[in-house]
Amino acid sequence: MCVLCFSEMKNKSNEINVCRLFGNTGICSACSKTIPAFEMVMRAKGHNYHLECFACQKCSQRFCVGDRFYLFENKIVCELDYEEIISRNASLSNSLEKLKKQTENIEYTTNAGLSICNR
Numbered sequence: 514m515c516v517l518c519f520s521e522m523k524n525k526s527n528e529i530n531v532c533r534l535f536g537n538t539g540i541c542s543a544c545s546k547t548i549p550a551f552e553m554v555m556r557a558k559g560h561n562y563h564l565e566c567f568a569c570q571k572c573s574q575r576f577c578v579g580d581r582f583y584l585f586e587n588k589i590v591c592e593l594d595y596e597e598i599i600s601r602n603a604s605l606s607n608s609l610e611k612l613k614k615q616t617e618n619i620e621y622t623t624n625a626g627l628s629i630c631n632r
Contacts, residue, residue: 541566
């Protein structure tokens with residue numbers, strides 16, 4: 514069926530060409546709302562976004578042509594927020610490593626010389 518005039522089409526290749534030109538309806542990765550086939554979208558690594566939703570999902574800064582952005586846990590973030598996330602994760606990882614090293618030498622004893630009262 515033709516998406517423009519809704520008439521039956523005998524040639525399926527025309528239908529495929531129309532889909533290539535106008536796309537299919539999809540879902541915005543930021544707001545989870547439907548994106549109509551006729552609407553312009555932004556695409557990043559297999560994710561589709563409304564033009565107004567193509568912004569950092571942490572600070573809401575809209576991206577301009579040439580801006581760097583990163584996909585982190587399936588969310589797009591600006592370069593500044595990405596660097597902050599990475600440095601925070603690195604410091605958390607370092608803290609966990611330090612804690613692990615501190616607890617490696619601790620000996621645990623179970624019920625060593627403990628008695629229970631029979632009241």
